[in-house]
Amino acid sequence: MDRRSLLSLGLGAGAAGLMGATPVRAQQDKPFKILMLTFRGETDVERGFREFFQAADVKAEFIVRDADRDPRNVPALIADRATLKPDLIYTWGTSVTLGVVGPLGNTDPAYVHNTPVVFALVAAPVRAGIAKSFESSGRNVTGAVHVVPTDVQMRAMQAYLPFSKVGILYSTNEQNSVVIVEEAKAVAAKMNATIIAKPFHNDSSGRPTSDGVVDLIKQMRAEKVDWLYLLPDTFLGTIYDKVTPAALEVGLPTFAAAELGVREGGALVGLVSRYYSVGQLAAAKAIEILVQKKAPEDVPIETLKRFSLIINMRIAKTLGIYPPIAMLNYAEIVTS
Amino acid sequence: MIGLRAGISIAIAAILCAALVVIGWSAREAVERTIVPAIAAQAESVGRSAASLVENAVTAGVPLDKLVGVDTYLEGLRRANVELAELKLITPAGAVLGRAGAPPEEANAPQVVTAVTARSGVPLASLIITIDPSVVSGQVNAVLIDVAFIGMVSLLVALELVALVVGARGVEALAALEARVRALSRGHLWMHSDTTEASPLVAPIDAHVALLHARHQKARSEAARRGDAEAISSLDALSARTGLGTTHAGENHAATVIRPALFLFMMAEELARPFLPRLAAEVVPANLHMSVDFAISLPIVIFMAGVALCQLPFAVASERLGRKRGFIIGAAIAVASYVLSALTDNYFLFLGSRLTAAIGYALVFVSAQGHVIDHSRPSERTAGLAVFVRAILVAGLCGPPIGGVLADRLGDHTAFLASAALAALSLLVALLSLPRSQPKKDVQGVGLSDLGSALRAPRLAALLFGCALPAKILLVAICFYLVPVELQRQGYSAAAIGRLQMIYPVLMVIAVPAFAALAERLNARAGFVVMGSLLAGAGTLLLLAGTSPAIIAGVLALLGLGQAMSIASQSALVADSAQHVPGAGSAGVLGLFRLIERTGNAVGPAAAGLLLAAVGFASSGVSIGILVVAGALGFALSGRSQPSTPRTARSDGDAAPEGSPL
Numbered sequence: 001m002d003r004r005s006l007l008s009l010g011l012g013a014g015a016a017g018l019m020g021a022t023p024v025r026a027q028q029d030k031p032f033k034i035l036m037l038t039f040r041g042e043t044d045v046e047r048g049f050r051e052f053f054q055a056a057d058v059k060a061e062f063i064v065r066d067a068d069r070d071p072r073n074v075p076a077l078i079a080d081r082a083t084l085k086p087d088l089i090y091t092w093g094t095s096v097t098l099g100v101v102g103p104l105g106n107t108d109p110a111y112v113h114n115t116p117v118v119f120a121l122v123a124a125p126v127r128a129g130i131a132k133s134f135e136s137s138g139r140n141v142t143g144a145v146h147v148v149p150t151d152v153q154m155r156a157m158q159a160y161l162p163f164s165k166v167g168i169l170y171s172t173n174e175q176n177s178v179v180i181v182e183e184a185k186a187v188a189a190k191m192n193a194t195i196i197a198k199p200f201h202n203d204s205s206g207r208p209t210s211d212g213v214v215d216l217i218k219q220m221r222a223e224k225v226d227w228l229y230l231l232p233d234t235f236l237g238t239i240y241d242k243v244t245p246a247a248l249e250v251g252l253p254t255f256a257a258a259e260l261g262v263r264e265g266g267a268l269v270g271l272v273s274r275y276y277s278v279g280q281l282a283a284a285k286a287i288e289i290l291v292q293k294k295a296p297e298d299v300p301i302e303t304l305k306r307f308s309l310i311i312n313m314r315i316a317k318t319l320g321i322y323p324p325i326a327m328l329n330y331a332e333i334v335t336s
Numbered sequence: 337m338i339g340l341r342a343g344i345s346i347a348i349a350a351i352l353c354a355a356l357v358v359i360g361w362s363a364r365e366a367v368e369r370t371i372v373p374a375i376a377a378q379a380e381s382v383g384r385s386a387a388s389l390v391e392n393a394v395t396a397g398v399p400l401d402k403l404v405g406v407d408t409y410l411e412g413l414r415r416a417n418v419e420l421a422e423l424k425l426i427t428p429a430g431a432v433l434g435r436a437g438a439p440p441e442e443a444n445a446p447q448v449v450t451a452v453t454a455r456s457g458v459p460l461a462s463l464i465i466t467i468d469p470s471v472v473s474g475q476v477n478a479v480l481i482d483v484a485f486i487g488m489v490s491l492l493v494a495l496e497l498v499a500l501v502v503g504a505r506g507v508e509a510l511a512a513l514e515a516r517v518r519a520l521s522r523g524h525l526w527m528h529s530d531t532t533e534a535s536p537l538v539a540p541i542d543a544h545v546a547l548l549h550a551r552h553q554k555a556r557s558e559a560a561r562r563g564d565a566e567a568i569s570s571l572d573a574l575s576a577r578t579g580l581g582t583t584h585a586g587e588n589h590a591a592t593v594i595r596p597a598l599f600l601f602m603m604a605e606e607l608a609r610p611f612l613p614r615l616a617a618e619v620v621p622a623n624l625h626m627s628v629d630f631a632i633s634l635p636i637v638i639f640m641a642g643v644a645l646c647q648l649p650f651a652v653a654s655e656r657l658g659r660k661r662g663f664i665i666g667a668a669i670a671v672a673s674y675v676l677s678a679l680t681d682n683y684f685l686f687l688g689s690r691l692t693a694a695i696g697y698a699l700v701f702v703s704a705q706g707h708v709i710d711h712s713r714p715s716e717r718t719a720g721l722a723v724f725v726r727a728i729l730v731a732g733l734c735g736p737p738i739g740g741v742l743a744d745r746l747g748d749h750t751a752f753l754a755s756a757a758l759a760a761l762s763l764l765v766a767l768l769s770l771p772r773s774q775p776k777k778d779v780q781g782v783g784l785s786d787l788g789s790a791l792r793a794p795r796l797a798a799l800l801f802g803c804a805l806p807a808k809i810l811l812v813a814i815c816f817y818l819v820p821v822e823l824q825r826q827g828y829s830a831a832a833i834g835r836l837q838m839i840y841p842v843l844m845v846i847a848v849p850a851f852a853a854l855a856e857r858l859n860a861r862a863g864f865v866v867m868g869s870l871l872a873g874a875g876t877l878l879l880l881a882g883t884s885p886a887i888i889a890g891v892l893a894l895l896g897l898g899q900a901m902s903i904a905s906q907s908a909l910v911a912d913s914a915q916h917v918p919g920a921g922s923a924g925v926l927g928l929f930r931l932i933e934r935t936g937n938a939v940g941p942a943a944a945g946l947l948l949a950a951v952g953f954a955s956s957g958v959s960i961g962i963l964v965v966a967g968a969l970g971f972a973l974s975g976r977s978q979p980s981t982p983r984t985a986r987s988d989g990d991a992a993p994e995g996s997p998l
Contacts, residue, residue, distance in 0.1 A: 313397045322398045324405025325389055326412065333396045 031059035032290050035086035037077055037100065038066045039093045043260070045120050048279025049090060049286075058287055067096055069238065074099030075110060088286055091119045091143075094128050094176070095234065101141050103129040112140070116289045116296045119143030120282040121275075123232045124176045125301055134301045142289070142296045144281035145303040146273040147232055148257065150183040154229075156271040156309060157255045158191065160323055163226035167252075168197040169216060169243065170233050171208040177233040184229065196225055200235065210239045214246040221250040230256040230267055240265030244315075253321050259310065263334060268315045269323070273304045310334055344510070352494055356487040364480060375419045376446060379465045382413055382420065383450035387463050390425065390452045400427070400460055406434025421445065421468035425452070427461050440468040485835060486741070489734045496599045496730050508592070509535040516541045519584070525549075526579030552580045591708045591723035593769055594663075598704045599727040600762035601667055604674065604755040605697060606735020610834035611743035611751060612636065613820045618748065619683045631683070633817050633945025635690045637938055640812060642694025643701070644934030648927060650702045658773020659707040660766065666699030667763035671756050678752035696759075707770065726845070733841040740834025748830075795974060796913045796925065800932045802971035803869050803906060806964040807899060808936025810872060813944035813960050814895060815840050819888055822953045828885065836889055843896030844903075852904035861905035862975055868902025869968030876961025879954040891957065 036046060042064065053060045063086070065077040074096055078089070089112060091097040097119040102111030117140055122130060125145065131137035134145075157163065166188060170177035185195045198216045200208035220228065228247050230236060236243065237258060244266030247254050254267040262270035281304060288294045309331040316322050323331065386409070394400055410423040414436045422437040439445065445466050452461040516528060516538055525548055528538075552571065559567035575581045608615075613632050620631045654662035673693035680686050708720040743751040820833045855864040875894025878887050907929075914925035940960075947956035 317397055320402070322393075322402050322404045324408065325393045325398075325403055326405055326409040328389060328392050328396065335397070 028059060028291075031061045032087045033061050033063065033085065034088050034090055034286070035078070035081070035084065036062050036064045036090045037074065037092065037096050038064065039096050040069045041066055043092070044275035045092060045279035045282070046090075048276035049120065049283045050279075052280040052283035053287070056283075056287055058291060060290075067099070071095035071099050078112060081112065081115065086115060088290060089115055089117045090282065090286065091117060092121055093119075093234070094122045094124075094130070097122055097125075097130055097141075097143070098128060101130060101139070104132060104139065114140060116286075117141045117143075118282050118286045118289070118296070120278050121146050123147045124179070127176060127179065131301055136297045137301060138297055140296050142285050142299040142301055144278050144285065145301060146258075146275075146278045147303065148271050148273060148307045150180055151187045152307070153255070153257055153271050154184065154187045154191065156269075157227055157229070160255075160269055160327065161226065161253060161321060164193050165223065165225045166193060166195050166227045166229050167217075167220035167223075167225035168195060168229050168231060169213065169236060170197060170199055170231055171235040172199045172202070173206065173208065174233055174235065177231050177236075180231050196220055196223055208235045210242050213239065213242055217243070217246045217252065218250055221252050225252065228252050228254045230254055230258075230261050230265070230270075232257045237261070237265075240267075248315065248318060251319060253319055254315075259308075262310045262312050263336065266315060267312065268319065268321065269309065269311045269331075271307050271309050274308045277304055308332060312336070349491060349495060352487075352491050356484075356491070360480060360484065360487070375467060376448060378417060379420060379448040379467055380450070382417055382423075383448050383463050383465050386410070386413060386423070386425075387450040387452045390461065390463070391454070394452075394460060395455060400433065401431075403433060407436060410434050410436035419467055419471040420465055421471075422464075422466040424464045424466075425461055426464065428459055433461060437466075439466055440470065442468075442470065485737055489737055492730055492734050493603075496727065496734075497596050509537050511592075512538045513541075516545075519579075523577070524579045524584070526582045526584040529583050549581060556581075591712075591720040591727075593711075593771070594704050594707050594766075595723060595727045597663065597762045597766040597769060598700070598724065599731050600758050600765060601670070601700050602728050602731030603735045603738075604670065604758035604762065605693070606731050607739030607742065607751060607755045607758065608677075609736045609816055609837055610740040610820055611748045611830040613817060614743075614824050614830065615677075615748040615752070616683075616686070617824075619681055619686050621683050624683070627945070627949035629821070629949040630942075630945035632821060633941040633948075635687055636812070636817055636941040637945070638687055639690045639694045639697075640934065640941065641938035642691045643698045644931065644938050646695055646698035647702060647930060647934060650698050651706070651927075654699060654703040654706050657703075659703045659710060660770040660773040662703030662706070662773075663700050663766045663770060664763055666696045666701075666703060667759055667766060668696070669693075670696030670700065671759045671763065672696075674752050674756035674759060678749045678756065710774075711771075729841050729845050733838050733845065736834035736837035737831065738834070740829065740831035743830040796910070796928075798971045798974035799865070799906065799909055799913075800929060802967040802974070803865050803902065804910075804929065805932050805936040805939075806960075806967040807869060807872065807902065807906075808933045809940040809943060810876075810960050810964045811840070811895065811899065812937045812940030814876070814957055815892065817941040817944045818948065818953060818957055819892065821948065822883060823885065823888070825953075826883075826885075832885070836885065836892060839889060839892040840896040840899075843893060844900050847897060847900035848904055851901045852908075855905045855908075861909050862972075864905040865902040865909065866968050866972045868898045868900070868905075869964055869971075870898070871901060872898025873961040873964030873968065876957045876964075879957045883954055 036049075038046065046064070050060075050062060063084070067073045067077060078100060081089075089100060091100050097117070100112050101117050102108055107113070119125070119130070119141065120143060122128065122143060122145060124147070125131040125137070125141075125143065126133060131139070131141060154166070157166070166184070168181055168184060170181055172178065181195070181197045185197075188195045198220065200210070200216075201212045203209040203211075217228065228243075230240075230243070237260065240261060244254055248266070253269070254261075256262045256265060256267035256270035257272065258265075259270065259272040259275050261267045262272070281302060285299050285302075288299050289296055309327065311323055311327070311331045311333050312335070313333050314335045389409075390403065390406075393403060398404075406425055410425070414420050414423055420437065421440040422435070424435045425433040427433060445468065448465045448467070450463045450465070451459055452463060453459050512528065512535060519526065519528070520541070525545060527545060527549060528542065552575065556568065556571045559571060612635060616632045616635045617628070620628055624631055650662075657665065670693050673689045673696060676689035677686060677693070680689065705721070705724065708724050712720045739751055739754075742754050746754075815837060819836060823833045823836070851864060851868075855861050872895045875891050875898060878891050878894070881887060910925060910929045943960065944956055947959055951959070
């Protein structure tokens with residue numbers, strides 16, 4: 001597993017940048033102050049972030065604050081920044097990042113405009129209005145993207161168990177999810193397969209709700225769907241505990257695009273950027289800014305080059321759907 | 337009776353062959369000792385990794401009877417390891433959990449069995465791998481074929497360089513000795529006038545023969561003084577029978593002297609044949625405004641065109657410079673060009689280096705040819721130029737396979753450096769072996785008007801444009817461009833391409849003398865030209881049946897056979913025509929012949945490059961083949977309306993059959 005996680009690092013550029021930074025680090029008289037803003041408590045991303053600083057021998061003081069799964073809490077987390085004076089702000093996910101820097105072009109002083117911000121786990125920073133482009137955000141932001149391209153995901157799914165129909169549940173108010181559904185349809189068409197996409201029901205305020213999700217899954221099974229594909233949909237990420245048991249109940253295998261989905265969310269298999277590695281990549285960017293004094297807009301936004309296939313063998317046993325043995329050569333097996 | 341030099345050559349060949357047999361045999365022994373256990377070890381390692389994967393699956397919780405994708409996995413292993421005939425996963429009870437391949441036909445094929453065990457140590461299954469011994473012996477044979485080819489080629493190189501090893505003077509001394517011994521053994525007592533100074537080896541013989549001559553002379557003048565008619569007639573009869581009192585011209589060695597240097601130089605260029613298109617493809621820039629196929633053909637086109645255009649002016653230039661200086665300057669230009677070709681990644685610089693290489697090549701070629709002509713009497717030219725042409729052909733035979741192996745092992749760029757090294761070596765050899773230059777001031781070249789008047793020679797235009805031009809287009813297009821490009825696309829190594837490129841020169845070396853003699857005897861030169869062209873052209877039709885290496889080899893063989901059939905007769909016909917053109921027109925005919933042929937060399941790859949992009953490999957080859965057939969038919973028809981030209985006893989030396997494309 002260590003070899004595989006090393007392979008999945010994709011940190012060449014960041015690590016190379018560090019080598020040149022040694023003399024600067026020697027002059028570091030006090031630790032950098034880094035404000036870490038998480039969405040649902042600390043994950044492996046933060047662990048990867050901190051441990052990369054340690055490994056690079058860059059001293060840093062981490063102040064961790066959590067939005068408790070509600071973007072509305074973000075303004076309060078950065079209210080004291082004038083007195084706190086962090087050297088850099090780390091943000092987890094799209095909603096926290098947007099809450100800190102605001103949409104591109106917005107000059108509202110409530111947002112952070114000068115302190116460098118490094119994000120991790122933002123699926124589509126350009127589409128979300130966080131950055132102008134991957135090459136340069138055009139502002140005080142850079143970071144690490146964690147998505148695995150949709151076609152790569154679908155091919156991994158096909159290799160595990162060939163399909164002709166794939167079901168997708170998504171939130172209509174998440175533009176990122178809508179785009180991925182379209183991408184999945186295009187990829188499926190090339191594979192002579194079809195996508196059955198069903199949106200979550202919305203509540204009276206127009207927000208997606210988990211009500212009726214079990215029925216949606218039963219409907220999909222009735223429509224002879226072979227796989228349920230769990231997109232990197234923020235709302236879906238909060239209701240894995242309702243979705244995956246329902247799928248298991250009707251014998252439907254689930255394929256997750258996020259690590260948490262298969263590690264804790266009860267999905268059968270997932271092709272993911274490992275959270276720990278995404279954290280390391282984000283830390284490499286932070287060090288470029290802090291140690292090499294690069295402007296954030298000069299540090300390109302990147303995604304990992306290698307991905308990890310994770311198989312939940314407990315789910316495989318329950319479903320009786322086992323992976324082809326060749327997959328065990330590179331997959332990581334979990335049994336949680 | 338075998339000549340002295342031939343005997344030495346045969347002795348060297350025999351020693352080398354024996355060495356080759358020993359090397360080949362011990363190679364086979366070594367290969368069988370090492371490859372068979374290596375394949376068994378490989379099977380064991382494949383077995384261990386497959387077994388451990390199955391163990392991992394079981395440990396992870398996959399029940400043994402629910403394993404997924406075992407057949408596919410084993411099939412993948414079998415594809416990656418061709419020497420494994422069958423892989424089978426079976427339970428102790430005999431149930432087959434997965435299988436790929438089939439057992440080999442041979443009984444007692446070696447098997448490697450690996451146990452799959454649970455963590456507890458309980459045996460779960462066995463993975464049985466059966467090795468295919470025929471694949472093993474196939475691999476051994478492939479290695480031996482490589483060894484045999486390299487051996488054969490080095491044998492040829494060694495024979496070619498005998499003169500270099502013994503030294504030009506040594507060769508001449510041996511030849512002089514051989515001529516004397518042979519003459520004496522046949523009862524010929526004539527004096528020998530060699531071009532070289534007397535060597536200590538032949539001086540005693542010459543002294544004795546000279547003594548005999550002096551006595552004969554003395555006896556005859558004594559008889560004349562006495563008026564003894566009977567004595568005079570018997571002395572004259574003796575003279576007529578034994579050659580006493582006459583001097584016999586010795587053999588000419590101009591070609592022998594220049595042969596090693598020329599051979600090395602030609603090898604330098606021939607090395608690049610199998611990998612030149614691949615190297616060109618590497619340096620073609622992406623944003624070029626022409627098709628990639630044409631861009632790949634352009635380096636060959638530029639080289640051939642350069643050689644064609646430089647030929648006539650350089651004939652004059654090399655005479656003014658002197659042959660040795662011309663050779664050395666040409667070789668130096670070529671060395672610099674090969675180094676540039678090897679080092680540059682820029683397409684246009686690469687093209688430039690091919691053009692300068694052509695300039696060097698043309699200068700070396702005309703200087704070497706001029707050397708042979710300068711240093712031989714007209715009656716000796718045919719033989720001298722035949723030696724010269726054989727050196728070029730053997731270089732064409734040895735260069736491609738060696739160049740292919742070099743390119744595969746060291747890379748295309750480094751292989752070009754090998755060309756540079758060979759050309760530099762030839763420069764050195766020329767420096768040491770060629771006689772001092774004798775530059776001439778007032779040299780008349782062949783003018784354009786001579787070329788024009790040459791065209792009026794009977795039937796010449798039909799021969800040149802119907803047969804000579806298409807023949808060269810076909811040769812260069814197929815052998816140097818289309819075949820290497822296509823085989824590279826099919827994934828064959830440069831060494832394999834080089835081996836296929838040997839087919840043409842091998843057939844030429846073997847078949848040209850036979851066909852030339854046959855055409856003379858049957859008095860059917862025109863017929864041989866037409867038949868040969870038809871055979872070579874129609875051979876390309878094989879491509880309609882497929883483009884496997886075997887079929888391509890067939891096309892190349894028919895091309896070689898067809899051109900071997902036509903080439904000598906074609907040269908003889910041209911020489912006949914030349915004799916019917918007065919004055920400088922005669923030289924004009926030969927100049928025109930070479931110019932047309934070399935134009936064909938340049939047009940061939942260009943046409944093939946354009947055709948390849950438009951219609952693909954097979955259709956390109958067939959189209960050019962049809963052109964050749966049509967040209968041959970045109971020439972055949974042209975002969976019906978005109979009386980055939982009277983045949984001369986022997987073709988002029990200047991038009992010696994030239995098998996090389998250049």
